[in-house]
Amino acid sequence: xxxxxxxxxxxxxxxxxxxxxxxxxxxxxxxxxxxxxxxxxxxxxxxxxxxxxxxxxxxxxxxxxxxxxxxxxxxxxxxxxxxxxxxxxxxxxxxxxxxxxxxxxxxxxxxxxxxxxxxxxxxxxxxxxxxxxxxxxxxxxxxxxxxxxxxxxxxxxxxxxxxxxxxxxxxxxxxxxxxxxxxxxxxxxxxxxxxxxxxxxxxxxxxxxxxxxxxxxxxxxxxxxxxxxxxxxxxx
Amino acid sequence: xxxxxxxxxxxxxxxxxxxxxxxxxxxxxxxxxxxxxxxxxxxxxxxxxxxxxxxxxxxxxxxxxxxxxxxxxxxxxxxxxxxxxxxxxxxxxxxxxxxxxxxxxxxxxxxxxxxxxxxxxxxxxxxxxxxxxxxxxxxxxxxxxxxxxxxxxxxxxxxxxxxxxxxxxxxxxxxxxxxxxxxxxxxxxxxxxxxxxxxxxxxxxxxxxxxxxxxxxxxxxxxxxxxxxxxxxxxxxxxxxxxxxxxxxxxxxxxxxxxxxxxxxxxxxxxxxxxxxxxxxxxxxxxxxxxxx
Numbered sequence: 211x212x213x214x215x216x217x218x219x220x221x222x223x224x225x226x227x228x229x230x231x232x233x234x235x236x237x238x239x240x241x242x243x244x245x246x247x248x249x250x251x252x253x254x255x256x257x258x259x260x261x262x263x264x265x266x267x268x269x270x271x272x273x274x275x276x277x278x279x280x281x282x283x284x285x286x287x288x289x290x291x292x293x294x295x296x297x298x299x300x301x302x303x304x305x306x307x308x309x310x311x312x313x314x315x316x317x318x319x320x321x322x323x324x325x326x327x328x329x330x331x332x333x334x335x336x337x338x339x340x341x342x343x344x345x346x347x348x349x350x351x352x353x354x355x356x357x358x359x360x361x362x363x364x365x366x367x368x369x370x371x372x373x374x375x376x377x378x379x380x381x382x383x384x385x386x387x388x389x390x391x392x393x394x395x396x397x398x399x400x401x402x403x404x405x406x407x408x409x410x411x412x413x414x415x416x417x418x419x420x421x422x423x424x425x426x427x428x429x430x431x432x433x434x435x436x437x438x439x440x441x442x443x444x445x446x
Numbered sequence: 447x448x449x450x451x452x453x454x455x456x457x458x459x460x461x462x463x464x465x466x467x468x469x470x471x472x473x474x475x476x477x478x479x480x481x482x483x484x485x486x487x488x489x490x491x492x493x494x495x496x497x498x499x500x501x502x503x504x505x506x507x508x509x510x511x512x513x514x515x516x517x518x519x520x521x522x523x524x525x526x527x528x529x530x531x532x533x534x535x536x537x538x539x540x541x542x543x544x545x546x547x548x549x550x551x552x553x554x555x556x557x558x559x560x561x562x563x564x565x566x567x568x569x570x571x572x573x574x575x576x577x578x579x580x581x582x583x584x585x586x587x588x589x590x591x592x593x594x595x596x597x598x599x600x601x602x603x604x605x606x607x608x609x610x611x612x613x614x615x616x617x618x619x620x621x622x623x624x625x626x627x628x629x630x631x632x633x634x635x636x637x638x639x640x641x642x643x644x645x646x647x648x649x650x651x652x653x654x655x656x657x658x659x660x661x662x663x664x665x666x667x668x669x670x671x672x673x674x675x676x677x678x679x680x681x682x683x684x685x686x687x688x689x690x691x692x693x694x695x696x697x698x699x700x701x702x703x704x705x706x707x708x709x710x711x712x713x714x715x716x717x718x719x720x721x722x723x724x725x726x727x728x729x730x731x732x733x734x735x736x737x738x739x
Contacts, residue, residue: 264633266629266633286633287632287634290632290634295634296630304622306622314619315620315623316635316636363634363635
């Protein structure tokens with residue numbers, strides 16, 4: 211298989227919340243069409259890494275490149291225009307907007323995004339709740355809406371933060387199917403997961419973050435032979 | 447002579463119209479404050495001064511350039527809005543990350559400076575501004591000048607238009623979303639800092655527009671804004687900070703209550719709004735239309 215183009219490269223990333231250093235030395239690479247997962251215990255720095263990539267941290271140093279272009283220090287709106295879309299852990303559904311308005315909120319930034327009809331086809335629940343205020347949806351529906359609305363924009367690199375957290379098994383299964391479908395459609399996904407069982411069936415490669423530092427990486431094929439070491443790292 | 451609740455019909459209707467006129471200005475002004483507070487979380491104490499500047503722009507372009515009221519309706523809001531854009535870009539923007547009190551102090555300082563400068567230049571006596579519409583509606587029991595009806599109609603139209611813009615348009619949905627979670631909206635590629643600047647400009651332009659509307663009714667004077675703004679802040683507190691619908695309904699409602707108080711309990715007309723404010727704060731501190739968060 212020919213070497214695929216690197217979409218996202220992070221090296222020597224350090225970041226601070228006020229005076230507290232949250233990231234010390236994070237490095238990772240995501241190639242076109244890959245599904246990559248960040249693993250690690252609570253508070254290890256996984257979410258902070260995603261927030262640094264989309265430009266939400268006021269203070270960070272090191273290298274972040276999207277399609278070869280350095281983005282450290284750029285404002286979030288500029289990074290979005292490079293084709294990066296972010297689905298936050300808390301889902302970020304807007305209470306003052308209806309479900310449909312939430313879906314249509316992110317502007318289309320480049321060609322190749324899905325149409326609202328396609329998204330409603332993937333998540334038919336959302337169509338039946340189209341006119342309800344966004345936050346009146348169930349947790350699972352809100353998660354679907356949070357993922358659905360970033361598929362319209364044409365962004366091909368999706369950052370998904372803990373998209374199974376607190377959801378029922380049947381919904382988690384649905385979200386797993388969706389991530390697989392996105393992969394087939396050529397999307398590149400960088401996800402953060404606590405749920406190792408869920409992620410181990412989905413991602414091609416894994417990085418382990420501990421205390422703001424990248425401590426390990428492995429491919430899906432390597433899981434079976436190293437299960438003990440991995441579970442130790444994750445505290446499972 | 448016909449009466450309503452023991453009051454001559456003419457006097458009653460006259461106070462209702464006066465109440466609605468005052469209410470129209472309360473609504474226009476608190477609407478601008480609500481938009482600015484909702485998105486920028488800035489309590490814009492410069493609002494009264496910006497209203498006064500709008501009236502002076504109308505007066506000045508008539509006095510020096512011979513441009514009529516109708517031109518003023520267009521030019522004054524643009525001019526005052528432009529002042530707002532510059533103020534946001536150069537000063538307010540740097541205060542968002544600090545406590546809200548800093549922005550409040552900045553806008554309060556601007557109001558003092560602007561009012562002081564205009565007093566120095568024009569004195570406190572005020573400049574008359576001609577009524578652009580002569581004649582009126584003769585109802586036999588009372589006479590309502592056309593211009594007063596025009597003010598009420600335009601204020602209602604501007605309020606409905608602003609509400610529709612925020613609740614029914616795409617750009618309005620950006621404003622509502624940024625109001626809830628600005629950082630996330632930025633990750634969608636929407637330039638929120640520019641949106642904040644334009645929103646401040648829009649809110650301030652509404653104050654300038656109010657100033658032009660007021661010029662033919664009240665005198666154009668450096669203190670006209672500070673007289674109005676105190677009542678307007680009471681209106682905002684009663685309606686609920688940041689609520690668009692709340693500011694409009696409360697503005698007109700309180701104008702009307704004030705007018706009717708003049709008919710029935712004239713002694714209390716000057717303080718009735720503050721009595722309502724105290725009662726509201728006691729029973730519903732977030733305001734009649736405020737969200738409890």
